[in-house]
Amino acid sequence: MFMKKKKTGTPLEASEKVMIVISYIIMSILALCAILPILHVLSKSFSSASAVTSGSVLFWPVDIQFETMKYVLKETTFLHSLKNTIIVTVLGTIISMVVTITTAYPLSKPSFKGRKVFIMLYIISMVFFGGIIPAYMVVRTLGIIDTFAALILPFFIVHFNMFIVKNYFEGLPESIEESAKIDGASDTRILISIVCPMSTPVLATVAMLYAVNYWNNYFHAVMYTNSTEMQTLQLFTYNTISNTQTIVERLVAGNYSNVSIDGIVSAVVVLSLIPIVALYPLVQRYMVQGITIGSVKG
């Protein structure tokens, strides 16, 4: 199928065919390398304790059971952690987008007095980070330790994202804004009704970058939260993997005879993958754009 004739009609040369075959083989191996571990973990999470512990599960569940999933969903704080992560991701992305747009817009206007100073300040704080302890002390002094705000505030604005948006705004034709001004539109109206709709591709990409940032955020959750109530999904996953002895004690205490530690760890990994896997096809386009958007002309 892949060895069609070239569009020009000339048949593929033998060396080209070999290269294509080799490429397909390499790509297939790489794809398998990515898929097989997921299949293994997925199989383990649905296999019986005896099959998992005795190492007989490979890429297909053995003695299928759903107790492990039930255990993770019912006996652990998985759902609560998922809820926390969703709140942080949704709320954080919205706030970050508002802040990023409202920062990038004035900075994209050459007429904005002190523009260079502000840009310089952003660049300085982008290059030089104050350090973990000062950052922690700022969060602590604000009184937001162990709150959602502590997980959102540090990512409030990612300089790089802001500059991407600013650069994009700068590339928009000035004449459209001018005509809107003549019609009596305010700056806010122009931003909301003209600039933002015209910038959908960059805004979607940046929103996705923010969302991924918030979703994957582990470090801030470790540093700025203490209670299990505020535990995010990433933190929950790590804690589950590193607390297997406690899990054994809990399995012994409960009525989960068909559940194994490895099965639980696998189930947690699988469950935490589901939201990302479900969303990925929808945001894939922006993910690709996100990789190349840094090259947008400044």
Add this chain to the structure above:
Amino acid sequence: MKKIFVLFLAVLMIVSSLAACGQSSNSTSSNTSTAGTATGAKALDGEKPELKYLGYNVSFDPNTDGMAKIYEEKTGYKVKYNVLPAENADEKLLMEVASGADYDVIQVSVSQFQTLLSQGALKPLSDLLNQHGQDVLKGVNEDSWKACSGPDGKIYGIPYKYPYPTEVTTFMVARMDLMKAAGINELPKTIDEFYNTLVTLKKFYGDKYIIFTGPFRAASEASVNWDIPQSITSAFGIYNDWMVDENGKVYYMTEHKNFSKMIEFMQKLSNEGLIDRDWAVNNTTTVNEKLSAGKAIIAASNRVGVAVTTPIMTGKDGLGLKNEDLGYIGALAGSDGTCKYMKTEAINQVTCILKSSKNAEHVIKWINIKQQNQLYLNIGVEGTHFTYDTDGSIKPINPIFAEERGNSYWYLNSTNEEEFAKQWPSRVRKSDAMWAAFDAVTNKANKETPNIFVDNTFAFMPSLENYSKYNQSLFKATSDFTLQLIGGTKKIGDLKTFQSDWTNSGGEKIRTEMQNWYNEFYGKK
């Protein structure tokens, strides 16, 4: 422009309200003041404050677990529990304390305690314990208090000691059904009997089974992962990485007179195909797999290991074995009768109070009430959660015991050590698999050979600078060297070179440090 500014302000307001709506109800205090509590007696008859607690990482939510309510009902104190992260716990703790954490009470590891003590972050507890914690004072032994005292002689922490000093923590599980089929009806007790058992099994089964699999590299209370099971090292008189000879001289395990003999023994097992070919790369999971899949006849294990493997081996979906088909081999004796197994009496956790705590008196009172109700809180009510066995030991009633007292261990701060040593084995009984191994190995050793247990000389040693810096890497280097010796890539003649490298890699520095501590702690010259 003005409108954009207004919009920006609006966003800031959203953030402020977000901060205010957060979970932390006690976010006002970033106070680093040390004058939180006045010294001297203070009336505690008024309203009991909510205590803010920080403990080690755990996989359940200590605030919503049933135990939180039971503790609250019994003590009258409402407690907000927080946990340190599983990773970077030290950094997080120090950062919190440095920036004025407002916890009333924290439970930390011994090394974390030493760090906080050296930084002057802790409140002395001697006076408070005298006033509000008489039960706590009486319940903990002198050595434990000494380990939690500062250079000024005052107590700065309340120790929680590993509850059962004479436990054989690691052992071997044997398939008695396969052993009997090969004509072996008795479990080996000495190293020679053990060797003969392996040889007989090899002759009988050939390569059909892995005769002996291990090591069981799992985090344990002993904090080290031995590449040679402790059931075997016991026969050579080696019971810890660091030991003290009869003259009070601190020495390392590779310097033990029997170290070479022990290596030769393991080499012999390896050369004759009696141990698992994957010995060097096995871990807890693979050893459990080989045992529960019926591939191995004897396997190194521990209490948690059998809780995983036994239900599978005896289950109908597994090997379908009977309980009596499993045997447990404890500490083996040497050819000369030598058998040494180290007591598990290290301090697991230390509870301390930061200088900034405003409720120090209440904390001590709370811990004291908990200790007064130790039996109820940890084991439960007689007739409901447990009964007394004919020999006076406590037998839990499952599943209610496991359900209602299963997680009580996390809430412990202090115990009446003597009483708790009697109560604690009942907690092992919540699992039949764990109890079967505990009874066959630990209880048996305590009844028949109690003299095998050697004091853990360094149980109360604080975190020493060079020890913290070098010991882990030295232990790893020793483990690698041991595996190379067993595998035959190194020869016992290389021990001299290893010893020289060991000395240059911090070994000698640790020895000096430990020797000084030993002399001082035990009052030796």
